[in-house]
Amino acid sequence: MFTFDQLRSFVVLAEELHFSRAADKLNMTQPPLSRQIQKLEAELGFTLFDRNNKSVQLTAAGSAFRSEAEKILSIAEASRAMAQRIADGSAGEIKIGITATGIMELLGEILARLDVHAPGVAVDIAEMVTKDQIAALLRGSVDIAFVREVPLSAELDSLLVRQEPLVAAISNRHRLAVTSRELSVTELEGEHVLTYSPVDAHYFRALVDSVLSEVATRPSQQITQVHSMLSLVAANKGIALVPFSASKLGMPGVVFRGIREHKEAKVRLHAVWRADNSNPVMGAAARVLRELHSAIPAEPIMS
Known part of the structure; x- marks a missing residue:
């Protein structure tokens, strides 16, 4: 099977149609570049370039393969970038447990703040009563629960958010x-x-x-x-x-x-989560929860 390095070498050479310039662009010398192209052609079973002492040209098969190689490299780079965003917590998914009236005013603000800290994060919301939220939290079905009372458990961390x-x-x-x-x-x-x-x-x-x-x-x-x-x-x-x-x-x-x-x-509302939660998105979520905690308003005036 061909490698990504071979595909990159091929695409750059297809752009430059000159071994010396392509090698410079790839930060290598010409012999390793030639070997990469030879290995790729051997793996594919057809010739990619017509080359002689004066010029380098794509074959018909090479021209057709170029667009496919560029797609493969583009998909690979996008996948790597997405995986990196997931690893650093700026993308991925977080699952939140709520009760309808308990968080109705706060939910929009939570989602807006998450969009600021981690714009690539998808939020999955599950509506359930408090006892079901805690059970889901302990078995790992949700990442954060929003409850009135914090259970006494060494497995859980919490923060007052409203x-x-x-x-x-x-x-x-x-x-x-x-x-x-x-x-x-x-x-x-x-x-x-x-x-x-x-x-x-x-x-x-x-x-x-x-x-x-x-x-x-x-x-x-x-x-x-x-x-x-x-x-x-x-x-x-x-x-x-x-x-x-x-x-x-x-x-x-x-x-x-x-x-x-x-x-x-x-009437208090707490965010609760497992202390050992390894979801990378929890870093961004924790920042949101701390912001909510520090912004708890004074008692509202009835109109």
């Missing part, structure tokens, strides 16, 4: 929707409050229970997903405490009010 306040979602038909001010948690006394599932939405259940610990509310249905909860709020089936980002969903019939007390009750 925090936001908990706000009250209220039907626009509810009496508390009349005012545009922040609510006191005491105003929820006796109200139907939609609750989170203690199994599938443990993080939110614990957070909301801590905020409502000093008032007596009337628990309603147990919900897992925030968007499902907002649908019930729109139907005036209860009040819900949700992350501030849920106010960006544009759910008709729902208004959002800040909660005066419990400012420390932040």
